Structure formats: C-alpha cells, structure tokens
Amino acid sequence: MTGSMENGNGVTQPRFGTLAVHAGAPHDPVTGAVIAPISLSTTYEQTSVGNPVGLYEYTRSSNPNRDNFEQAVAALEHAKYALAFSSGSATTATILQSLAAGSHVVSVSDVYGGTHRYFTKVAAAHGVHVTFSPCIELHVEDLIRPNDTKLIWIETPSNPTLGLVDIKAVAEMAHRHGILVVVDNTFMSPYVQNPLDHGADIVIHSVTKYINGHSDVLMGVAAFSSETLKERLTFLQNAIGAVPSPFDCWLAHRGLKTLHLRAREATTNATIVAQALEASPHVLSVNYPGLASHPHRAIAIKQHRNGMGGGMLSFRIKGGQRAAHLFCQNTKIFTLAESLGGVESLCEVPSSMTHAGIPKDQREAAGVFDDLVRVSCGVEDGEDLKLDVLQALEGAVAGAEKMVNGSS
Ligand SMILES: *Cc1c(COP(=O)(O)O)cnc(C)c1O
Secondary structure: OOOHHHOOOOOOOOOOOHHHOOOOOOOOOOOOOOOOOOOOOEEEOEEEOOEOOOOOEOOOOHHHHHHHHHHHOOOOOOOOEEEEOOOHHHHHHHHHHHOOEEEEEEEEEOOHHHHHHHHHHHHHOOOOOEEEOOOHHHHHHHHOOOOOOOEEEOOOOOOOOOOOOOOOHHHHHHHHOEEEEEEEEEHHHHOOOOOHHHHOEEEEEEOOOOOOOOOOOOOEEEEEEEHHHHHHHHHHHHOOOOOHHHHHHHHHHHHHHHHHHHHHHHHHHHHHHHHHHHHHOOEEEEEEEOOOOOHHHHHHHHHOOHOOOOEEEEEEEEOHHHHHHHHHHHHHOOOOOOOOOOOOEEEEEEOOOOOOOOOHHHHHOOOOOOOOEEEEEEOOOHHHHHHHHHHHHHHHHHHHHHHHHHHO
C-alpha cells in the first residue's frame, strides 16, 4: 500500500475503514494522482513478442481498474483473491460452470430469484443438478450424494424473509465430505459479515447492491483464498468473458470506499424502522435480524459484526395484498422499486414483484405472503424514514379498509 499507510507504525493490521479507503488504491507513480485513472485501452503494447510493456495484454484477461477493485474486495472479505464479473448472476454462472458434468449441488431454498432460475433452468443443461433445502443445517448431510456433491450454496440472510444460516455449522459438515461452500453475502456486505471467517470457501456478491451502493453499476464479485480455485476461476473469467467494464470497476471501487459508513447508517436506519414497525398496530410481524424477536438472533450475534442487522427488512401488513400495494404507493421517501443496497431507501411487494415467478404455495411455505413488504433502508435521516413508514402504514390500512367496505 502507498502513502499514508506506510507512515503508520506497521504493527497492527489495518481495520475495515482503512482498508476500504486504501486497499487496491495505489497513487499513480507517474503523475501522483491520488485516484487511479480509468484505463479504457483494450490492448497493451508489447516490446517484443510475448513481452508486454507492463502487466497487461488485453483487457478481458486483466485491466488495472479491475485489478484494483478485486484487490480491495479481497482485503475486505479476508480473502487472498477476488475476481470481478459483469453481474452477480454472471458470478454465479461462472462458479456453476466450474463444475464437471454430473456434479450435484445442495442449495438453501430461499435463494435470489435469478440464482434459482440459473440452478433450475440453466445448470441442468450442462449436467449439474441442484437440490434445495429449506433447513440446510438440519438436512445437508442427508442430501449429500457421496461422489457427486461438489458444492453447497448458502444465501444468508434469505430473501425476502431474512432467515439466517449458521455458516460454520454447514461448512464443518461440508468439509468432512470434501465439499466446498459458497455464500452469497450480498445482503450483508463485507462490512457486516465475512463468510470466509466462518469456514466458507467462496464468498460472492452482487456488487450492484451494497458494495457499489449507488444504484448505478451492475457487477458481481467472488472472493476466496484457495490457489486451485484461483487458477480455475481466473481461467473461466477470461474464457467465458463475462467481465465488467473499466468504468464500472472504477465506479464500484469508488462506492466501496464508503461501504462501512453506508452499512452502519443503513443498519441504524433499519433498526429504527424495524422497531417502529414492530410497535405498530397495523403490522402482523417484522423480519429483521437486528431485533431481539428474530428467531435466528443468536446466529446474527455470532456471525455479524457487532450483531448488526444490516439495512434489509420485511414485514407483513394488516389488510392483505391491497394494503401492501398501497403502503408502497404511499411512501414519500422510500421509492417503490426492485433492488436494494443503495443510498436511497426502496420498498417493494415480493409476491407481486421480485418473487412473482414462484408458485403461491411454495412462496407461502417460505413465508412470502401477499401482504409481505420488503424494505431496503438507505442512508437518509432515520427519523424521516420512520415518519414516512408510519404515515404510509396509516394511509395503506385506511385505504385497504375503505376498499373492502366500499366493495361489500
Ligand atoms: C441482485 C442479487 C443477485 C444477482 O445480481 P445481479 O448483479 O443483479 O446479477 C444475486 N444474489 C443476490 C442476493 C442479489 O440480491
């Protein structure tokens, strides 16, 4: 690392905020620029055949902005290596592509919709089969097929009901059978949770969400420490070519520098909102891992930084689907939109939007009822967010009642 980092006493390991700002962020050795330029060149000069001037040959294989971003994510996830991809979905696809035909994967049931789609509709086409489990800690050992199971896929917290998986418990079982564990850490971000510290082998993110954090980049990343994985996944990153642009890497790296500030504020705000919801007579139940009432609170305490709950929560509103829809139309600060993890607060109705593709009985078995509202808390003022939620609740419940009475 450069500049101010060298002036420290060199004894303690830099902590998260210091790494977020400085990891993978060298000053330009020629101009002294504090911020790296965007390296748009697709190709790099060679002085003789096979001898490039610097480290680079062709931008799909590697690029300075991608390298810098990858180094920063590796540092924040306590990994040796990170590889960036053109989306979170491309990251998932590349990892699944690394498995031989005939491989078997055990996955938690409540995965991101696009992950579920890839597992059920794409992976099978190249001979990789996925079994889903609603309680993976209890059932993983029974679902493992001795010679075929190569991967266990965890997403914690789950989407949109915020259930938690004990990564260490699953990783210990998996490793007894020589199986790798992947954790999709998108919802928590590396600030709140570091899955490799709990025994996972690969951590992935949709960078589109918290890491970039400004709702203006689509990108993904995988981080890990194994040399074998590095060789295999680097090969596939280049061979498949689902790589992000230098500009997107530069933007996502800029976003990552404030991840700790945003993640802390989002947690503070989500806690304020979750407590207000829990106290409201218009709310049936609240799913937020930061609340003492959360069924997996004990996992949050051991797996999340300071037991933080993160910026995501969901709740069931009284008045059914109608009230849920009205709530999202009535908010003035929360925007009705899919996605999450940006500086701006968003809300949506999973049963009608992000999870509409899942059959109703399966959805409800996973707790995704028609009256469930999912909320991504941004970094606006927490009191304003709370007041917005409370006024939207009043309006939604009154509106839903009026429609019921009017139509009966
Ligand atoms: C958004 C998301 C993805 C997919 O990422 P894209 O960048 O949209 O392709 C994967 N997992 C989770 C948990 C997500 O929220």
